[in-house]
Amino acid sequence: MAPFELGVVVEVFGLARPELGGLLAAPWYGLKVCADRPGAALDAVGGFALTARHGLDDLAAADTVVIPGVRNAFSGEVSPGLVEALRTAHERGARIVSICSGAFALAAAGLLDDKEATTHWRYAELLQQRHPRVRVNPDVLYVDNGDVLTSAGSAAGIDLCLHLVRRDHGAKVANSVARRFVVAPHRDGGQAQFIEAAVRPVEEDEDGIARSMQWALDHLSDPLTVSVLARAARMSDRSYLRHFTARNGTSPMRWVVTQRIAASLALLEAPEGSVEEIAAAVGFESAATFRHHFGRVMRTSPTAYRRSFGRGVA
Known part of the structure; x- marks a missing residue:
């Protein structure tokens, strides 16, 4: 075994x-x-x-x-x-x-x-x-x-x-x-990102990647772009995109979306707050965008998730 x-x-x-x-x-x-x-x-x-x-x-x-x-x-x-x-x-x-x-x-x-x-x-x-x-x-x-x-x-x-x-x-x-x-509560993506992945050495400037990820988690409700994250990492946009994707197996913005979805789960479980308010609280520009990404990641809708897991929600 x-x-x-x-x-x-x-x-x-x-x-x-x-x-x-x-x-x-x-x-x-x-x-x-x-x-x-x-x-x-x-x-x-x-x-x-x-x-x-x-x-x-x-x-x-x-x-x-x-x-x-x-x-x-x-x-x-x-x-x-x-x-x-x-x-x-x-x-x-x-x-x-x-x-x-x-x-x-x-x-x-x-x-x-x-x-x-x-x-x-x-x-x-x-x-x-x-x-x-x-x-x-x-x-x-x-x-x-x-x-x-x-x-x-x-x-x-x-x-x-x-x-x-x-x-x-x-x-x-x-x-x-x-x-x-000591793992992420939800990972986005599928197995393809792990097949025949090249092993490469860690470079010094990758500390900036970790720093930018923590900064993003502290500012999920803010407008986040590759340029914003690259500045937090003190790297150029092009270099940041390349290093982030190589390190995490996904793009920076796809990772941000996944973190925003993860942050929304606890809010959906609480009785307070509409879907529109929760979408804004975790950084989505609209409820429609939130619903789209939530469905892609969680394979259900925010409303259906709240109905299944909400505490004290009718």
């Missing part, structure tokens, strides 16, 4: 969260790590072993099941016991989630038939060939079908787990978990 993906699940759902305090409107998660043979050593990549205390009966009875990977995506082998447990859990109404190659287990159980799904870009073509009823999308970080969710490889599991926290507990809680994780 790959320990990183399992570690992501444990880190997000298994740690105590005293820092959340009164932010939680519902109890935090209870985590059980399950295996076909509880108590047996599970070989992990890197030359060590883990032992799971719980079996597939516990998995089948869970409210949310996360499959962080399969033993070997190329072999096509998925435990019949796991397939049965997944089907049982899904029939009970459980939410079924996969990270990276875990999508092969969901597909083997028939849970991805006629649904959009994703997996690591390295496995996408294989998943489509082996399970032709699955609509494989190799370009996204994760896909949310409501009761069945899939994510791309490795770190995309962080994105999906934070998305689950956001769905269950709201943006403020998800942002707090992301802060403890």
Whole structure:
């Protein structure tokens, strides 16, 4: 097994969260790590072993099941016991989630038939060939079908787990978990930005990029352009655009839009403020522009998000 993906699940759902305090409107998660043979050593990549205390009966009875990977995506082998447990859990109404190659287990159980799904870009073509009823999308970080969710490889599991926290507990809680994780609460873009990416040395003037990003987060409601950000970084527009894109895998303005959307989530969850007022508060020039970008990033509308996650909003 790959320990990183399992570690992501444990880190997000298994740690105590005293820092959340009164932010939680519902109890935090209870985590059980399950295996076909509880108590047996599970070989992990890197030359060590883990032992799971719980079996597939516990998995089948869970409210949310996360499959962080399969033993070997190329072999096509998925435990019949796991397939049965997944089907049982899904029939009970459980939410079924996969990270990276875990999508092969969901597909083997028939849970991805006629649904959009994703997996690591390295496995996408294989998943489509082996399970032709699955609509494989190799370009996204994760896909949310409501009761069945899939994510791309490795770190995309962080994105999906934070998305689950956001769905269950709201943006403020998800942002707090992301802060403890030391990651962005929401990443824009898809897997393509990470395929065959060149590794290049860090240059001294890149400290200006970090400085400009922090400055932008402190001034999201202000008019922000590449020129404005370049001045904050003490760089020319052309140099700033090149270094920012190389470092972050996206353009400065696309990143700004994503940060503005992230900042809007907590405001939408509060009962105060119209969509127009929230759009202005996070720096969008109009509510129409806000709705357009919100739909592209979140795959829903601000009003629908507020209806789902708003606290005390009718």
